[in-house]
Structure formats: structure tokens, C-alpha cells
Amino acid sequence: MSGTSSDAMEQSGRTRWVRYLVLALVAFVMLYPLLWLIGASFKSNQQIFTEVGFWPQNIDFKAYAKGWKTSTEYTFATYFLNSFLIAIPRIIVTVISCVLVAYAFARFEFWGKKFLFSVMVATMMLPLIVLRLPQYLVFRELGWLDSYLPMIVPSAFATDTFFIFMLVQFLRSIPRDMEEAAQIDGCNSLQLLWHIIVPMLKPAIISVIVFQFIWTMNDFMSPLIYLASVEKYPVSLALKMSIGATEEVEWANVIAISVVALIPSVAVFFAAQRHFIEGATSSGIKG
Amino acid sequence: MAHLQLKKIEKIYPNGFKAVHGVDLDVRDGEFMVLVGPSGCAKSTLLRMVAGLESISGGELHIGQRVVNHMSPKERRIAMVFQNYALYPHMTVYDNLAFGLRLSGANKKEVAARVQEAAVLLEMEHLLERYPKQLSGGQAQRVAVGRAIVKKPDVFLFDEPLSNLDAKLRAAMRVRLTELHRSLRDSGQSATVVYVTHDQVEAMTMGERICVLKEGVIQQVDTPTRLYDHPANTFVASFIGSPEMNILQAQVLREGDAIALGLDGQNLLLPEVKAHALAGKVQGRVQLGVRPEHIMARAPLDAPSVAVQGTLRFMEHLGSEVFVHFNIGSLPVTARLGADQLGDLQGKERGQGHTFYLHMGRCLFFDADTGLNLQA
Numbered sequence: 001m002s003g004t005s006s007d008a009m010e011q012s013g014r015t016r017w018v019r020y021l022v023l024a025l026v027a028f029v030m031l032y033p034l035l036w037l038i039g040a041s042f043k044s045n046q047q048i049f050t051e052v053g054f055w056p057q058n059i060d061f062k063a064y065a066k067g068w069k070t071s072t073e074y075t076f077a078t079y080f081l082n083s084f085l086i087a088i089p090r091i092i093v094t095v096i097s098c099v100l101v102a103y104a105f106a107r108f109e110f111w112g113k114k115f116l117f118s119v120m121v122a123t124m125m126l127p128l129i130v131l132r133l134p135q136y137l138v139f140r141e142l143g144w145l146d147s148y149l150p151m152i153v154p155s156a157f158a159t160d161t162f163f164i165f166m167l168v169q170f171l172r173s174i175p176r177d178m179e180e181a182a183q184i185d186g187c188n189s190l191q192l193l194w195h196i197i198v199p200m201l202k203p204a205i206i207s208v209i210v211f212q213f214i215w216t217m218n219d220f221m222s223p224l225i226y227l228a229s230v231e232k233y234p235v236s237l238a239l240k241m242s243i244g245a246t247e248e249v250e251w252a253n254v255i256a257i258s259v260v261a262l263i264p265s266v267a268v269f270f271a272a273q274r275h276f277i278e279g280a281t282s283s284g285i286k287g
Numbered sequence: 288m289a290h291l292q293l294k295k296i297e298k299i300y301p302n303g304f305k306a307v308h309g310v311d312l313d314v315r316d317g318e319f320m321v322l323v324g325p326s327g328c329a330k331s332t333l334l335r336m337v338a339g340l341e342s343i344s345g346g347e348l349h350i351g352q353r354v355v356n357h358m359s360p361k362e363r364r365i366a367m368v369f370q371n372y373a374l375y376p377h378m379t380v381y382d383n384l385a386f387g388l389r390l391s392g393a394n395k396k397e398v399a400a401r402v403q404e405a406a407v408l409l410e411m412e413h414l415l416e417r418y419p420k421q422l423s424g425g426q427a428q429r430v431a432v433g434r435a436i437v438k439k440p441d442v443f444l445f446d447e448p449l450s451n452l453d454a455k456l457r458a459a460m461r462v463r464l465t466e467l468h469r470s471l472r473d474s475g476q477s478a479t480v481v482y483v484t485h486d487q488v489e490a491m492t493m494g495e496r497i498c499v500l501k502e503g504v505i506q507q508v509d510t511p512t513r514l515y516d517h518p519a520n521t522f523v524a525s526f527i528g529s530p531e532m533n534i535l536q537a538q539v540l541r542e543g544d545a546i547a548l549g550l551d552g553q554n555l556l557l558p559e560v561k562a563h564a565l566a567g568k569v570q571g572r573v574q575l576g577v578r579p580e581h582i583m584a585r586a587p588l589d590a591p592s593v594a595v596q597g598t599l600r601f602m603e604h605l606g607s608e609v610f611v612h613f614n615i616g617s618l619p620v621t622a623r624l625g626a627d628q629l630g631d632l633q634g635k636e637r638g639q640g641h642t643f644y645l646h647m648g649r650c651l652f653f654d655a656d657t658g659l660n661l662q663a
Contacts, residue, residue: 181367
């Protein structure tokens with residue numbers, strides 16, 4: 001008996017090692033471009049185009065310093081600030097508008113609700129590019145070109161339908177008893193939203209914040225279309241600019257600053273990871 | 288004070304389904320009223336209509352002197368305990384209790400005092416700093432009750448509050464809730480209770496009066512003992528009591544002045560008193576109701592009984608008592624005997640015959656078609 005059980009244990013130990021080895025290999029393949037990117041930020045142009053490995057010969061942060069300064073009169077500090085000036089207000093208005101709309105769809109009965117919800121979901125299928133031209137014309141009429149408003153204001157009207165969809169699904173999975181208890185405790189609809197629904201929606205709201213932050217930081221198209229002055233550029237545009245500014249590109253500088261550009265998104269993701277995973281996977285809350 | 292009155296209350300859903308059919312019910316001030324019935328009998332719907340969580344399609348609902356049909360739950364001055372407790376998961380026990388008081392604008396000192404008072408009453412002072420997820424089922428249940436008590440409502444509403452607990456805890460909580468109700472009432476607080484359950488044991492043990500519902504219609508409202516001894520119809524008779532009452536189809540046979548019942552081939556003579564009471568009411572077919580404890584394995588010395596031949600099916604031993612399942616002809620019957628009352632039934636095998644004795648003085652008769660109690 002003891003012989004067989006220790007054999008079985010040994011075998012399960014072995015299969016576990018094999019499993020981890022395979023997982024590690026796949027993870028390495030997936031992460032390789034990122035590792036290469038970090039390695040290449042310490043290399044010269046010649047090394048970048050001739051070497052396959054990602055490990056640099058010497059570590060020095062010259063490229064980071066150069067990349068940060070840029071070839072324009074502004075440093076990347078300005079561009080990062082610009083990115084945050086777009087992302088933070090946008091996240092705030094997104095959360096407020098999407099929670100309100102999702103609350104209405106998930107908890108209230110009103111005329112045409114099903115129709116409106118399906119229209120809203122249908123807009124998710126719409127390629128955003130088809131809206132660019134009419135939107136551009138509208139914003140030009142409003143005199144909002146070369147400002148951040150075209151990137152922020154639409155989100156205040158709950159146009160990020162994916163988030164609404166996500167919040168509605170999350171809300172539907174929460175039993176209503178808590179809300180009924182709160183109603184009996186004396187909450188009106190808005191107090192209910194603030195005291196009960198929002199705290200319970202927290203994991204989903206954090207997911208919204210993380211997604212919106214990363215998407216806004218990575219957004220290239222909108223700033224490209226709406227912004228004209230370099231001093232207002234966000235990181236995504238500034239990165240592009242550093243490639244085309246001079247005739248000979250110092251790739252290490254561009255790569256170094258790309259690495260820096262990744263930091264906020266990665267940091268936000270890890271800071272929110274615990275809640276984020278909960279929000280993305282949780283289908284309900286126990287009473 | 289907090290006298291609750293339902294007058295011709297109706298619930299019709301938008302799809303036309305009528306769930307509650309003109310319910311009239313009076314719950315006296317301080318009374319513990321239990322609504323009981325099988326699932327789908329609209330007892331929870333009725334409770335939610337009293338709470339203000341469901342709209343009322345017809346009739347009038349009074350709490351005290353006020354008509355509350357169109358009032359919000361808050362204005363009705365009620366408190367409700369939910370089946371799954373519905374504690375706010377992001378708040379501590381203290382905040383759960385204090386939430387309603389704070390919303391009503393009570394000052395900090397008063398909130399603290401009332402929460403403390405409820406916590407002492409329910410012996411949960413040590414739980415106040417915990418979150419709901421750190422509580423056991425029984426503790427969460429107490430917190431849910433505490434949340435109702437701190438509000439000092441006119442009417443307490445309970446929606447199957449014990450059905451998520453295990454059997455042992457449920458029995459303990461039953462006693463606790465009943466005691467709590469009596470002590471609140473003795474202390475002069477408003478303690479009108481409407482308690483919904485599908486469990487007839489809960490109904491019988493806790494209720495001062497019980498309202499039995501079936502498909503949105505009240506079958507009977509009475510005290511537990513009256514319900515047990517004088518059920519209005521076969522539905523109430525078989526719903527109350529466990530194991531349930533034996534309802535047997537019988538033929539009424541006249542033998543001179545006496546009345547006998549034909550039970551699948553066997554004739555049982557009714558005692559004179561019973562026959563007298565039933566004279567003129569029974570003809571042709573009738574339904575005979577016999578409680579399992581009114582069937583004996585040996586002829587009783589002190590009560591009139593009639594003998595009937597049965598065929599043993601099986602026995603369930605519960606320690607102090609035994610449920611004996613047997614057939615009279617083709618009619619299945621259950622008897623409930625003390626373990627020491629088995630006599631020579633002990634050791635008999637499935638399929639063997641035995642003479643059982645029915646306590647005819649305690650039998651009930653129901654109309655063969657309507658199911659109504661003929662002696663009521």
C-alpha cells in the first residue's frame with residue numbers, strides 16, 4: 001500500500017514539474033517581445049539589427065535620458081501629463097455615466113427598455129472608424145478641435161457601451177434582496193445606488209477604470225485626428241513623433257521611451273489586479 | 288397601535304395572472320401571525336405587498352389607522368427579515384444595524400444606544416465589528432433580526448427566515464424568536480409579527496394564529512390547536528400535522544339507526560355520538576380523516592374504537608415512536624405509535640396482516656366533492 005501511494009505521489013510530483021515547465025516555456029514565448037524590447041533599449045542601432053538574443057552587453061540608461069528629452073522643446077513629462085489629463089477626466093465621466101445607465105437597465109422597468117438595450121448593444125458592433133468623419137465635423141462646429149474635449153465629453157454620455165453591458169451583466173447577477181432591505185430601511189433610488197449598488201459593483205467598476213485607463217493611454221487615432229499642437233500631444237502621439245522627427249532614428253531612444261510608456265498601464269493593472277480579476281470572473285455575490 | 292388589516296387584497300400580474308384572490312385578514316396588535324402554505328400559494332407575495340415591495344392591485348391595506356396602499360416601504364414603519372438575510376456585505380454588523388437609523392436622521396448617540404440595545408438582546412455584542420462574510424448562518428440570522436429590531440417598527444415581517452439553517456439551529460432559533468416576540472410584547476413595544484413559512488412545524492410552534500393559504504386563497508385562519516383539531520377542509524387537514532392525516536374515501540352505509548362506513552370492503556361502525564352529529568349530513572360517499580396518532584396497534588381500554596384489518600407495508604423507527612405504513616384493502620394508511628405500543632406488531636414482516644384500531648371519536652369527515660369539514 002505505502003509503496004504504491006509513494007509511487008503515485010512521485011508520479012504526480014513529476015507530472016507537476018512537466019506541467020510547470022511547459023507553462024514556463026509558453027510564458028517565455030509570450031513574453032519574449034517584451035523582454036526583447038527592454039533588452040533593446042540598452043543596445044545600439046547596429047546591435048538591434050544584428051543580434052537575436054535579448055540580453056544587452058552593457059547596461060546604461062543613456063537612451064532613456066535621451067528619449068525622455070525628445071527632439072521637441074518638450075520632454076516626455078509633458079506628454080505623460082497630457083495623457084493623464086485625458087485619461088483621468090475620461091475615467092471619471094465614464095464611471096459616473098455608465099453606472100447610472102447600467103443601473104437603469106438592470107433595475108428599472110420603463111417603456112422600450114428591451115429595444116433600447118438591444119440598440120445599445122448593437123452599437124458595440126459598429127466599427128468606430130465610420131463615426132470619425134461625422135464626429136469630426138460636429139466637434140469642428142463646436143470649436144473643440146485641438147482640445148481634449150472630443151476625447152472626454154462623449155464618454156460622459158455613456159457611449160462606452162461595452163462597459164454598460166459589463167456592468168448590467170454584473171448587476172443582474174447580484175440578488176435584489178439587499179436593495180429591498182435597503183428600501184425598507186428607507187433608501188430612495190439614488191441613495192440605493194450610492195449606499196448599496198456602488199459598493200457591491202466595486203470590482204466591476206475597478207475593471208472599468210483599468211480598461212478605460214489602458215485603452216485611453218493606448219489610443220492613437222483620436223489624438224491624431226483632433227490634436228494639432230505638439231504641446232498637447234499625449235504619449236502615444238509623441239512616441240510616433242520621435243520616430244519620424246530626424247532622418248536617422250536612434251532606435252534605442254524610441255524603444256527606451258516605449259518601455260517607460262508601458263509603466264503606467266502595467267502599474268494600474270497590478271494595483272487593481274486583485275479586484276480586477278474578481279470583477280472579470282465573479283458572477284455573483286453571496287448574501 | 289399596530290393592528291394590521293388586509294381588506295380584499297388582490298394581486299394581478301401584468302400578464303393577467305391572478306396570484307392573490309381577495310384576501311381578508313386581521314392581525315391584532317402584538318399578535319404573532321403565521322402565513323403558511325405550499326410553495327406557490329402566494330404567501331411571500333402577500334408579505335411583500337404588506338412590505339411595499341410589490342404593488343397592490345386591489346383592496347385596502349391598513350397598518351394602525353393608516354391606509355398604506357400607496358406608501359413607500361419606509362413610510363409604512365415596518366421591518367423585514369429576508370430568507371437569505373440580505374445583509375449589506377460591505378458594511379460591518381454595526382453599520383448594518385445602524386444604516387436604517389442613520390437614514391432616518393437619528394443622531395450618533397441614539398444610533399449607538401439602539402444598536403447596543405439590540406446587540407445585548409440578541410447576544411451579539413462581540414459580532415458588531417465583523418463583516419457579514421465572517422458570520423456563520425445562525426449569527427447572520429441574528430444580525431438580520433437585529434436589523435429589524437433596532438428600527439422599532441410597528442410591524443415585523445419575516446420571509447422564511449429559518450429555511451437556510453440546519454435542522455438543529457432552526458429548532459433553537461424557533462424558540463429564540465418566539466421568546467423574543469413575547470418579551471418585546473411584555474416590554475410594551477409594538478410587536479405585531481407576520482411570519483411566512485412553508486414549514487408547518489414552524490407554523491404550529493411559533494404562531495399564535497395561523498393563516499393557511501392555497502393558490503392565493505385563505506383556507507383557514509385559527510389557532511394552532513383549532514387548526515389541528517378542526518381543520519376547515521382536507522387541504523388544511525393534510526397540510527397541518529406530520530405525518531399527514533390519512534384521508535380515506537369511504538362509503539356511508541345505514542344499518543338501522545346506526546351509521547357504518549365502508550372502507551374498501553370493510554365496514555366500520557361509528558360510535559353513537561359521532562353518528563348523531565353526522566345524521567343527515569352524510570350520504571353516499573364521504574372522506575374519512577384519521578390522524579396517524581389516532582390509530583393503535585392494540586385495542587385501547589379507555590376510548591371507543593373500531594377494529595380494521597390491515598396489511599403491513601413497512602415501519603419507520605424514530606426512536607421513541609414508530610411510523611407504521613400499512614394498507615386497508617388498497618388504501619394506504621400511516622399510523623404513529625409509541626415504540627412501546629407496538630405489541631405483537633413487533634417482528635411482523637412486510638405483507639403480513641394485523642388488526643389496527645381506529646379512535647373513531649377523533650375522526651373527521653369531509654365532503655367527498657368539496658373537501659369541506661362536515662362537522663365544522
